[in-house]
Amino acid sequence: MTDKRIPDSTVRRLSLYLRFLGEFEASGVETVSSEALAERGGTTAAQVRKDLSHFGSFGKRGLGYSVGALARELRHILGLGRHWNVALIGAGRIGMALFEYGPFRRRGFHISTVFDNDPEKVGQARGDVTIHGMEELAERLKEGHIDLVILAVPATVAQDVLDDVVRAGVTAVLNYAPTQLRAPEHVALRSVSMLLELEALSYALSRQRSA
Amino acid sequence: MTDKRIPDSTVRRLSLYLRFLGEFEASGVETVSSEALAERGGTTAAQVRKDLSHFGSFGKRGLGYSVGALARELRHILGLGRHWNVALIGAGRIGMALFEYGPFRRRGFHISTVFDNDPEKVGQARGDVTIHGMEELAERLKEGHIDLVILAVPATVAQDVLDDVVRAGVTAVLNYAPTQLRAPEHVALRSVSMLLELEALSYALSRQRSA
């Protein structure tokens, strides 16, 4: 009922459900059925119930789920009640776009430290943080109690930087560099690649055109 | 052997294999085994062979795959031989970071048109393209022979813009707005959400901490 290995797809859907619950809450709805959540998210009611059932039973038969209560549960399951201390490595265009992206902070992801290896940038202030040189990485990651690192560096150096990050004891990394990285088992590593997504679309397009 | 429904996971891995082949090529290797590709990509040799077998047989038993030939095949399968005409909607921070991201063009994705609804921005030039107002959307999408749209607009208007895009006949969309969008069956729609990824990491972190 709880624990065990949860499919990654389930975790992602939980995030979506949480988003939808926010919308329902904003529009004054107090109760939702699995059917309503499914319709909003392009999935099925059974899927919604199965996803939730991995973690407990949060609904009332005949009634559905309390919007507020379920949102609280999901936030708890996803670890979103708390404040995560984030470091951004790479203050280039993508890095800074991420840095200035509002919703992160609103959800509890607080970018408290920024690194870059460009001497021009080191020392500059961005909002309320200062850009640090890469030589300070190990020390600052440890002493800053960083929970999570966002990697926005060129592909060529990504693996090296990741190794440093892991060595400094960080166990969660979100990678934006377009390269396949390796990390020890105990480190949660996710990669986002715009190229990969575009290529999947390119595949779909070719399919469409030749059909 | 060819065609049929290909798992999305397979398509994504093909993109990865192509990346690795580029690396192998750069380092002068002429032949790779499924084992070598698997090791590089964190999967298994059987998986690599199965993935490729959906599209044909490209290797030589006892030898492996020719790096150059397999790369060509993959580019063809993924539709990357050609030039895709891309429109970017939304010239905000994320939009412009995408616009200036070099690798797109190198892979054949050419952003030829940019839209934004901010009167301040409309008319300005960015590189060799001019930012157009949203009222020109329908006409320019059609006449510009746009294959693919990148959506980088606020979540609140994303669905409306998507509807316009679909109505203009575009059949492939990459969405960066943090909202769940709906499109007709025949439209290939993918969404990238940094928040979703971060939340999955947050889940993993909670797991780690409580274990």
Added chain:
DNA sequence: CGCATCTTGTGAAGTCTTTCACAAATCAAC
């Protein structure tokens, strides 16, 4: 209260994806 209606939670069935395991193909060496 009893009956009709609704909606959850969940085993069981079904479907999709990955892994296994081995015959067949290729090459080198003797």
Added chain:
DNA sequence: GTTGATTTGTGAAAGACTTCACAAGATGCG
């Protein structure tokens, strides 16, 4: 040309995820 060492391509088995379908709990109404 036969043997030995490789490595592919692929049915079959195993595993993972999704969908089905229904009992059980909850509510409202006469």
